[in-house]
Amino acid sequence: MSTRAAWLLACALAWLLCRPFFGSLGGLIGIPLVTLVFSPLVETAGQLRRRPAGARRPQWRGRRLLRPESLVWLLSAAGLAALAVPLRPALPPPYGWVLVGAVTVLGLGSTVAQGLVYRRRAGHWVPELRMPVRQLALWALVVAGVLGSVAWAVRHWTLPFVRGEFPPGERASPGAELLGRLDQQVHTSLFGPSFARWYWPLLVVAVGLVIGGGSAALREWPARRARLRNPFADAPEDEGPPQLRETAQVFLSYSRADSDFAARYVAALAHHVREVLVDWQGIKASEKWRRKIFDMLRASDAVIVLVSRNSLKSEWCWRECQEAIALGKRILPVLISPEPAGSVTTALREAGWGPLTDYQRLTMTGAADFDRGVRETLAFVAQEHAWVDLRTRLADQARAWQVSGFSEGLLLRPHEVRIAEAWRAHTPDIPGFRAQPTTEQHEFIDRSRSAVRLRARRWWLITVAMVTALAGLTALVLTGQADAEQQRRTALSQRLATAADAPPYPGLIGSSLLAAASYAQADTYEAATRWPPN
Known part of the structure; x- marks a missing residue:
């Protein structure tokens, strides 16, 4: 409509x-x-x-x-x-x-x-x-x-x-x-x-x-x-970089020793995505930077890990990877150092980064690989981006709901619940995609749906009660009107019947007219005794 x-x-x-x-x-x-x-x-x-x-x-x-x-x-x-x-x-x-x-x-x-x-x-x-x-x-x-x-x-x-x-x-x-x-x-x-x-x-x-x-x-x-339209029912297969400029947020994990390559890489990605989250952007030495980094990880749609000899020795790089894996983020390891190129899997396992071997990797060890690597990175970020973007937002909302002590005010609204359920039903079935709805998101959506149904029942009960009250009030007023009208007609009939015989006598014609008018108003005893006239 x-x-x-x-x-x-x-x-x-x-x-x-x-x-x-x-x-x-x-x-x-x-x-x-x-x-x-x-x-x-x-x-x-x-x-x-x-x-x-x-x-x-x-x-x-x-x-x-x-x-x-x-x-x-x-x-x-x-x-x-x-x-x-x-x-x-x-x-x-x-x-x-x-x-x-x-x-x-x-x-x-x-x-x-x-x-x-x-x-x-x-x-x-x-x-x-x-x-x-x-x-x-x-x-x-x-x-x-x-x-x-x-x-x-x-x-x-x-x-x-x-x-x-x-x-x-x-x-x-x-x-x-x-x-x-x-x-x-x-x-x-x-x-x-x-x-x-x-x-x-x-x-x-x-x-x-x-x-x-x-x-x-x-x-x-x-x-x-x-x-309430399902945003995933007719979603295009390839959303492309233009949409990424408005919504995509990418987190970059790197070693400080690789800052030059990271700066060049970030500059290339920044033209195509909304934001590249890096630890040199806005994190001061006086801040609790570890918590800040993990907050940026939660807000990101994808995590890019620059794998090099330096990063494999960094304890914090591995902690960032562990947090990303725990959050179910899409992770793209990018090999930028030629040293472990002979056996990347072995190098990752020896450094204690074994879980990262299950993810598809991208190699950018040579100068000629840089432009191709940027394009493949953007293609990775753009893959099912609408689904991933909504996953990130639902994860933030679910976490805020839990931190607040499960406040009902932070639950999803009715149309958001339907979109979230459509998102859950359209989880991409792509080999190696790995991003899945988390337990917290399932609980958040289920509790939101229950709250929406409860509020809907309350509003229906309030609406039914109001309509019933208005209907009862209307019936009461109309009944009162009918009684008042009947009393008015009865009183008028009695007055007209009394006037038909009251002195001075109005004459036969006048008395008959008054008696007829009295009977027309109400069938009272006074009117019945005077109509029809003898």
Whole structure:
């Protein structure tokens, strides 16, 4: 379902819910509120609040005002201004024009502001607007407050007209005519008999909560459905270096004695990947550099180990390799020293690096091997990079969840759970790939799925309870209205029947008419004894 279809559905829902209170024509009052929720201004405001440093300023595009949502909002603003003009004489002199001016300025200003749009800029991104549950509740409260205020204002302005409290000279004014038509719409509606009751605006507030929350949920629904798309179902086989420049992080393990080769190697890789994590970048002597290095290992998508005579003697290089193996990282040993070239496997085992012999190696011992080695390194990093990149992020999230004491606030959200389950189901089956989901990631995904199901059940229970309460309240109000209407008709029937025989006698024709009217109102004892006339 597209956003446009969701908007139309929300408008229909708002009209159906407002119609029992304001009538068929007055029920259209809910459509501007729904249009405000779906307004492009809401999205632009959210992007402005999360705009990254250096991004472009929003630009104004008049073409956006031709969207149906913007046109409906413009017509609604014009209609509100037109309705405020007849009511101006009923207010004290300064406040009447203030009301008209405020409605006009806010309507036109908000309409023009809907033309604002963010443009993407190279190197920056525009954040996507997502509505969490708190924001859905906020929109429900906003719409309920606005609709409740409108209900109070309608009741406040219309009741004096119904009770005849308007001066005779003002009954023919445009404002009085407007109030008369509004009263006709309200009193012919389903809840019209309760219009004079104090709780009528509160019923409208309850309906506003449903309209606001439902509209915000419908606005978010297409985006949520889009985020549920399986990113691995139609993934390309070769993603290539361009995507690596945005996401890939490579950790380089080397010996200090090989710094010259490492610097040249890093410079060649840095043009094609997002970041090369090396211990000379940002690690000061005063920092706990061992913990920092292991943190970089966890954040990396692949680990490159420069194997040389110097690194085989380094205790810390082997510790980095052990940590990478324990984390299940993809490891590429790169042979850069010709000394152990005669028997690399033997040299690795003699140095205590036996587990590294199970990994595919790359040789860059000669000057002519450098460019080819860089290309093969990038091909290694690019292999199933989308899967590996998500594995790295899930590993970070799972570790943060464990460090926090298994806090539920750090678990995955519903659409993230589905993506994580798709990631787990599409584990690459490639010889020598070696990267697999860890036990911590399995536990993290399973606990997230359980938490999502529990929250979904809670929300369903809350929704069912709210709908049941509203249905019960509606039934109670309608039952009260029916009883009140029956009592009114009974009392009127008794008064008419009494008037048929009350002195002075109205005559046979008048008495018959009163008796007939009494019987038409209710089949009371008084009416039955006087109709039909003898």
